[in-house]
Every structure is written in C-alpha cells, then in structure tokens.
Amino acid sequence: MLLALLSGTILLYFLCGSQSDFHPENFGQGRETSGREVFREGNCESVIGAEKVLEFFQCIKNEKIDKKYLIIGASQLHSINKMQPGDQLAVEVFNKNPSAKKDFKLYQVSTPNANFNDILVIYLLSLQSNIRFSKVILPFVHDDLREYPMQDQFLKKIDRRFFGLIKPNHKISEIESAITSLNEDKRLADGDTKLNNQSVIEEFIESKLIFFFPALSYRGRLSARISITFEYFFTNLFQSLYKTFSKINSEIRYPNISENTLKWNLDAFDTFIRIASDQKTQIIVYRQPIRPLKKGETFYFDRIQYDELFHRTVDTYKKQVLFFDLDNIVPTDYWGETNLGQPDIFHFTAIGHRLLGQNLKSIFSRNEIQNLK
C-alpha cells in the first residue's frame, strides 16, 4: 500500500511536468480553435470572460475616442480556427483605420455560451462603469437562446446599489434575484459550511508545494486533459450506440429550445432594448453567421423555426433596433470542426473574421442603413 502511494505520487509529478503546452481553455471551442483577446496596457479592444471585464471598461473609459461602440456576444467573436501568427478578430478588422484620424472604435466583450441574460448583465456592467456607448451590437443566433442559466462570474461584479439608477419599470428582477441568491450562497459558504480558516491553509500549502515542485502548477491542466479525454471518448461512444439502437438518423433533429428558456432569454433581450434605448444608445442586431450546409448535410436544429423566430423578433423590435442578416457570409470552407470531428457551425478561421469585420464595417459606413423590414 505504501509502495502504491509512493508510485502514484511520483507519477503525478512526471505527468504534471508534461502538461506545459496543453491549454484546456481552448478545448471547448472545437478542434484546432483557440481564443484571442486584445487587451493590454494602452490597447483595449477585446476581452474574454468576466475576470478582467471591469478593468477593460476602465480602460475604455480612459481612451480618448469620440464614438465608442460595443459588441457583446459568445465565443464566435473571440475564437479563431487554425489560428496563425498575425490572424485577427473581426473587431480588429473593423477597427483597422487607414486614415490617421480615429474618431470611432469598436470594443468587444465575449464569453463562451453567452445568453441574452449574460449580455444584459455585461451591458449593465458597462453602465455601472459610467460608459455610454453610442452603438451596441449584438449577434442573434438560435443556439444562444438555448443557454441557461446566468454566468455567476459576471453577476458577482454587479453592484446592487447600481440598480437604483435604472428605471424601476425595467424587468431586472431576474438579475436581482440571481444576485440575492448568489449573496445567500456566499453567506452560507462563509458562515455556515465553508471552512474559512481552511481556505487559507489550503492556499498556503498549495503555494509551498508549487514552490518546491513547480510541475505541480500544471495539476489543473492535467485534470482538464483527463476529463476532456474521458468526456469525448464516452460522448462519442454513447452517441453512436444511441443512434444505432434508437434508429435515430440525420433527419431527426435535436429537441427544440424549451419554451421557458426561450422566453427567459427573450425577456432579457427585451429588457436590454428598453434600457439601451433609455440611454440613447443605438442598438444593432445581426443574425450571426453559421456554417452553410454542404450537399447532403442537414441542420441539427429546426431551421424553419429559427427563421420564423428571427423574423418575428425583427417585426417586434424594428422601431428600436436595426437588424442585419449576416447568416451566410462565411463560406463552408472556412469553418472548424468540433472535438467530435463534426462540422463546427459556430467557429470559423481568420478569413471568417475578416468577412465578419468587413461586413460590420460596411454596415457602419453605409449612409442609409438597410433595415430588413
């Protein structure tokens, strides 16, 4: 038993040491797809996730630009398939300005699997940071409406007192109650069950272990690698068995988005529009590019239902929002693959970003913006 204990520990050290090149944060975006962020001192253009979002807004605030625009969305905005040195995100393409005069700039906040509630929270964070964007751009896509629940990391950054500044008739009760429940969890964790003093001890021991055995700092990467390998192996196996036994074929679609989740997300979209309109911010919504089909392929979701949903949304909000359809702008060849080896319908290569950036730019440079309806 003692020998097993010792060999397991030695094995850990060697396996951890071999993980320095593995980046689990890129894995969820699909095969050979990685995230790009442009946020360093003196240049804030895009940020991923909640960790640095408030610093990002502070940086934007400090920039001396006349017209500041914001785009908020999910991983498509920050992911590049087969990224090469020099590849750029759509937001960078948009901001490329050959003339020396720079009177506008687009900023981007994105987070994987963002839904409209997350987008609303991110927008509220920008208001909380006292930034007034003249335009806010949102991608609209079927799958983001499926996402649930809110991402805690963004919620945690909201100062509740800030809600007093938002008009009382706006439906932000969902966010308020989510924050209340977060605070309650925190209270329980602090007072009731979490071992406060123990956290300090744990951090101390962990830091000392890493100091003496630096390879242990890759423990997280090793655990991620094992989990990912396990998950993808069994997901593949399960899906093929499931399809075989249930006789499910490519014509059969995934279940539609549940009505509650769809309503939950569309309510947040509605609240977003009301608040942004109050702020005199112009709202631009574009239908997010998804991978066009090759011959013989079928959509895994109900395309007709999605089209109807988009057109219904356009009808409802056409007075307050400018809608654009960028659904088909990136040809099939410029998309990645999922980790299961299937076509990735959300993440494209740098060429896709160039096309998206150019399309956004042409929308902005047009004198008359064409409303879909």
Add this chain to the structure above:
Amino acid sequence: MIFNSWGYIFIFLLFAIPVYWRIPESYRIFYLCFFSLLFYSLWKWEFSFLMVFSATVDYIAGKAIFESQDLARRKLYLALSVAINIGLLLYFKYLFFFYQNASFLMSVVGIQFPPFAFNIILPLGISFYTFQSLSYSIDVYRREIKPTNNFIDFLTFVTFWPQLIAGPILRAADFLPQLIEKKTNLKFNDISEGIRLILNGLFKKVICADLISGVVDESFRMNPAEFSAFDVWVSAFLFGFQIYFDFSGYSDIAIGSARLLGFKLPENFNWPYFATSPKDFWKRWHISLSSWIRDYVYLPLANMNFLKRISGSSLNAMTYSLFITWFIMGLWHGASWNFAFWGVYHSFFVFVFRKFKMLQDICERQKIIGWMLMLFIAMAGWIPFRALTFVNSLQMFSTILNPFKYNLFLQKTPAKHYYIALLLVIGMIFSFGLHYVNQNFKIPKIVYSTVSFFAYSLGTLLILIYLKPVSQFIYFQF
C-alpha cells in the same frame, strides 16, 4: 477541517498521527482531545465551546443519573440532558423552519407574523455530536454502561476528530473502553488497512462524488416540469450515486484515520444499492444512524403504553412508531418538508414490505428481482432529498408515474447525464463482482498484490490530480 484537503493530509495524517505514536501514552488522550478541538476550530473556533458545553452537560448528567438511586431524580436528570441537547438542536437547526411554517399557518387565518431576520449559523456536525453525546446519558440511565470519571475521556469520545462531523455515530459502550485501553505501537496491518481505507474514501469523494456533482447540479437546476420520465430517473440515479460516494467516502476516511490512531470504528455502509428489501437497505446504509434511531427512538416509541393505548394494539403501535420515527429521521437530515417527505417515503415502503409478507419473501428468494425493485425504490427516494423545492419533488414523482412521459424524444437533460448514470451502474455491478470474487475465491497472493498495487497507484495519482481546495461533504450540512 475537511478530509479531502492538503490541510488534512499534511497537518493530521502526516503530522498529528505520527507524533501521536511518539509521545508518552499518558499524554496521548490530551493530545487527541487537543487535535479534535483544533480540527473543529479550523471551521469556527467559537462553536467548539458549544460542543464542549454539550459534552459537559452529558458528562455531569451521566454522573448524576448513575449516582442517584431515586427513579424520579434519575428521570429528571435524563430529561434535563435531553432537553438541553435537543433544545440546542432545535434552536440552531429548526427555529427558522418552525417560524416559517407558523407564519404561513397564521397567515392562512389572517394573522401576519412580522418578518424576522434569522442570522443563525448551523454548527457543523451538531446533529451527529448531539446524538452521540445524548446516547451516553440514555445508556447510563438504562444502566447499560457505567459513566466515565474522566472528563477528558468523555470529551474525546464526543469530539473524536475522525468521526466528529459526519459519523459513524459512536456508542460510549464501544468507544470509551478503546480510549482507556493501553495501546502499544501501531501494527503494520493497521497502517496498511488505514491507508487503504483513506485512499478508498478519497477516491470515492474526490473522483466519484465531486465529478458527478456538476451534472447533478445541472439536472436539478432544470425545470422538472419539462422532464421525461427517463430524465427524472437519470437525475435520481446520479444523485443516488453522488450521495453514496460522498458519504461512504467520508466514512471510509473516518474509519481509516481512526485505524491509524489505533481505534476501530463500526462500518457505516455495506453495499447499500445491492439491498433486496427496504429493511435490508437500512441495514446497509448509514448503519450507525439506523441502529441509533432504532434503539433510541423507534423501540422506545413502539413500547410506549400511551402509543399502544391510542393505537389499540402493539402491532398498530409499531406502525405508528415506524412512521413517526421516519418522519423524525427525515427532519434530522434537514429542516425542510423535502426531508420529512423522504422519511415518510421510506417508512411507507418498510411498512408495505412488512404488511405484505409475500412481497418480502419473493424479494428474498429471487434476489435479482429484490435488488432491481429496491434499487429503483432507493433511487427514487433521493428525489425529495435533492430537489430544490417540495413542488419540484412532487413534479418529478408525477413524471415517473406517468406512462406517457416514458418517451426518449422528450429528453431534456444532456446525453452526458445518461451515459454517466449508465457507466456508474455498470461500475457498481463490476465492483460488486470483484468484491464477490475476492470474498469467495482464493486469489493467488501475487495476483492480488499486483492488481492492488496498480489499482492503488492509479487511485493515488487521480486523487492527487483532482484534489481541490475546500470541496465539502454533503452530510456536513446535517
């Protein structure tokens, strides 16, 4: 302090235990008592006074009960001990629950209770150490044991760190003699068995329970009204496995740690999901609590003349006692109607199996049928235990009872949940098979040692990879 942490490994396993064996024997009890209080204080030191107070009450009550020859006085001392212990439990654990329910009932008749902010922190493990300490006074009252004359011995019995937070619940008659017993050096077999149990427990907690917890949380956060019956079963099975790995993992580490200190604690789990009837299940699941409840609540209630009188017969009294006991057992787990429902759910099946002897006989003779039936009964029983609200529990139960909800196209939970549940069932059957082979066949020592070596090396590796700071056990909240 929680077991699945660097702190426990370094401070308690690698420091406190080796030093324990190096100090003179006469100091060991003080040392053990000190580390037990330290173990608790690393959560919130203020609450260790509450635990010492509870122990002091029962220590004094025990002596007073034993020394008094007058039955009325003995009863009075016992009543005092019970009132103080249960009073503390009621205050810390149930006050808010009672207030909420009273305020709801009063609002029905038009009386509004003022809103009241309860800022009461539930002391960790209070339900466990209260029961343990209380049983001592009751045993002394029943003249089953003699009280100890050494307060430190008694305090160590109540606060003994390996089992302080979540059991196994000890009996004074079993543990106090072990404290007094002279201990020479630790035997190699104890070291090996202790480490084996700790590794088993850490594996169950860190690898199995913690890795399932994410999918369980995801399942139970979804709207159960949209679930198919398969979704409900998968969610119930996943939580059933999570709570088993979590709690039995804790018990294994507790028993293993005690073993390294030279103490033998009772088993708390014995393959519960292979039970063939409700009675069998409760002889295998949380054994120390089931037997505690049987000896200190169920049997005294069933034998109460009052209950026999109002129920009309001894048999009826046993049935009444069964439902009352399980209701209490449910509430013991938490101040919520979900837990009470869970208790009554189990008492219903114990009652049905007792009432219909034929069912019990079939399940005992046809073990596969008994096992399958009990597995589904036990797993469905976890629904109220984990559901976010009482209404959610009822919705989930109505789904599994609705034949039209058994439709794969209504599936709402991700496919991942399905295959994890399936893998867990396969893993459970496989590991039981290995256990069976190990128990019933003579395996050559070289084969056993080689397989054990690789299995425990891999287990250690995975534990060290996945050990993350401060991920607590489910049963801590009880």
